[in-house]
Amino acid sequence: MSTLTVWKFQSAEGAETVETMLKSLQKEGLIKILDAAVVSWPADRAKPRTKQLINLVGAGALSGTFWGMLFGLIFLMPLLGAAIGAAAGALGGKLADVGIDDDFIAEVKKKVTPGTSALFLLTVNEVPDRISDALPDGGAELLHSNLDKQSEARLREIFGEDAA
Numbered sequence: 001m002s003t004l005t006v007w008k009f010q011s012a013e014g015a016e017t018v019e020t021m022l023k024s025l026q027k028e029g030l031i032k033i034l035d036a037a038v039v040s041w042p043a044d045r046a047k048p049r050t051k052q053l054i055n056l057v058g059a060g061a062l063s064g065t066f067w068g069m070l071f072g073l074i075f076l077m078p079l080l081g082a083a084i085g086a087a088a089g090a091l092g093g094k095l096a097d098v099g100i101d102d103d104f105i106a107e108v109k110k111k112v113t114p115g116t117s118a119l120f121l122l123t124v125n126e127v128p129d130r131i132s133d134a135l136p137d138g139g140a141e142l143l144h145s146n147l148d149k150q151s152e153a154r155l156r157e158i159f160g161e162d163a164a
Helices: 014-027 064-080 082-097 102-111 128-134 149-158
Strands: 002-009 032-041 049-052 116-124 141-147
Touching: 002 014, 002 128, 002 149, 014 032, 014 116, 014 128, 032 064, 049 064, 064 102, 102 141, 128 141
Parallel strands: none
Antiparallel strands: 002 116, 002 141, 032 049, 032 116
């Protein structure tokens, strides 16, 4: 089963500092990362910066389109207005079909704010405690949504990826 987890950090730089730790956990076989992305939101910026952590993932990675659409729904929706509201609503419905529902989006939107950052991980059979225990003191708050194999396959179908 795949798991989509979101780890919220109390600083805008926090999520970017754990890439080395994640590589180590993966090398030790403690976690298997299918895809990862970081959202960094400096306090003085109107919107967050996002990046996919390409160095952590291999052939099973989702496309950048997935992350772009997800982050757009979470962080940019109020800015986009009614012009694309219907299209975003349709996409939101498709994401809800795979376990990324309005509650998940609302929780991330509420908690990842200016001055914070977040790490988004798509992993296989992940045990959140393994990551939590490896995070620096003060760590991060865990927000998550589980995806079963069928939901992961549907997610890949939506974004033009072959199921792994």
